Amino acid sequence: xxxxxxxxxxxxxxxxxxxxxxxxxxxxxxxxxxxxxxxxxxxxxxxxxxxxxxxxxxxxxxxxxxxxxxxxxxxxxxxxxxxxxxxxxxxxxxxxxxxxxxxxxxxxxxxxxxxxxxxxxxxxxxxxxxxxxxxxxxx
Amino acid sequence: xxxxxxxxxxxxxxxxxxxxxxxxxxxxxxxxxxxxxxxxxxxxxxxxxxxxxxxxxxxxxxxxxxxxxxxxxxxxxxxxxxxxxxxxxxxxxxxxxxxxxxxxxxxxxxxxxxxxxxxxxxxxxxxxxxxxxxxx
Numbered sequence: 278x279x280x281x282x283x284x285x286x287x288x289x290x291x292x293x294x295x296x297x298x299x300x301x302x303x304x305x306x307x308x309x310x311x312x313x314x315x316x317x318x319x320x321x322x323x324x325x326x327x328x329x330x331x332x333x334x335x336x337x338x339x340x341x342x343x344x345x346x347x348x349x350x351x352x353x354x355x356x357x358x359x360x361x362x363x364x365x366x367x368x369x370x371x372x373x374x375x376x377x378x379x380x381x382x383x384x385x386x387x388x389x390x391x392x393x394x395x396x397x398x399x400x401x402x403x404x405x406x407x408x409x410x411x412x413x414x415x416x
Numbered sequence: 417x418x419x420x421x422x423x424x425x426x427x428x429x430x431x432x433x434x435x436x437x438x439x440x441x442x443x444x445x446x447x448x449x450x451x452x453x454x455x456x457x458x459x460x461x462x463x464x465x466x467x468x469x470x471x472x473x474x475x476x477x478x479x480x481x482x483x484x485x486x487x488x489x490x491x492x493x494x495x496x497x498x499x500x501x502x503x504x505x506x507x508x509x510x511x512x513x514x515x516x517x518x519x520x521x522x523x524x525x526x527x528x529x530x531x532x533x534x535x536x537x538x539x540x541x542x543x544x545x546x547x548x549x550x551x552x
Contacts (some may be wrong), residue, residue: 293427295493295549313507317538318547329507351427351549387524390544392507392535415427415491416509416551 278322280378281308282333283356285409293346293376295415297331301345301382305338310378310395320349323374326381329392330374332414351414354399361405366398372410380410417460419516420447421472422495424547431489433474434552438486444477449496449516449533450488459488465519467512469533471552490552495545496534504536504546518548 284292297313297320299305305322311331312323320331332349355370357380359365364381366372373383375415383394395412402408423431436459438444444461451467453460459470462466471488496510502519504510507530513519536547 289428289432289491293491295425295427315538316506388521388528388532389508389524391529391532392510407477413551416530 278304278306278309278372278377279353281306281356282310282358282378284308284333284350284353285356286354287352288354288413289352292335292350293352294335295351296346296348298345299338299347301343302340303338304340305334305347307334307337309334312374313392319345321402322377324377326375327393328374329412330395333412349384355396355410355412356407357395357410358407359402359404361381364404366400366402366410368398368401368410370398371397372398392399417443417445417448417515419497421449421497421516422545423472423489423492424448424495425493426489426491426552427493428491431474432491433487434490435485436470436473437484439475439484440478440484441534442443442477443479444473444486446473446476448473449512449518450486451512455458459486461515462517463515464510465513466510466531468530469512469552472550483532486540490550493537493547494534494550496548497545498540498542500543502542504538504540504548506536510534510536510548
């Protein structure tokens, strides 16, 4: 994987980690953007537009690992990459996943789609560049 | 009362409690889903669709016990019950639709966002309890 986020500031109580189930042996680099993948409370790597964000992986999972629980950071400021060529970030506006660990402006103007929003951009950046995003998931 | 929420994980600082005024004459079981009642900053137990959710009652209040303030938990994972005929969809928001009950939120406006109780962490049918991520 590439373009993992870099957490700059943990907010809330140490980033308000929430425990999710993951597949045993799933390859998940630390600081990957994770999606809600199955019921109940199961997460996997976020990869495409429309994924519902669960949080940022707080540790690494290797193919040979057998653990099936992982804490995901849900409240922090992080450096996140805008999708190459097609992505960007606009100061103050929400961003969503459009590729693995990369984001673009969120364009889904409904309450139902708010789960796709990773966070609010704290700076304006061009495609392929990284910028700060305020992440505060849930609710 | 029935169907009170069960908090399983406090997030933020002890669940980020916020103090609201409540009516002395009203009994409020711990775990009740609380909504805006009146101005300023007064809360009551949820009742129907359209209620503005404020948090989960952090303690029990008996009727006429003299208390007029209550802390409500605003950030946590909680087990919350769907209404009869209602449901919850994995990752989608839910809103109040009955006393301590929720259903899929369908309010496509910025104002409608304040009706949201939580993001469901499970897909649920009618009248069952499931994990939900509350962040008011």
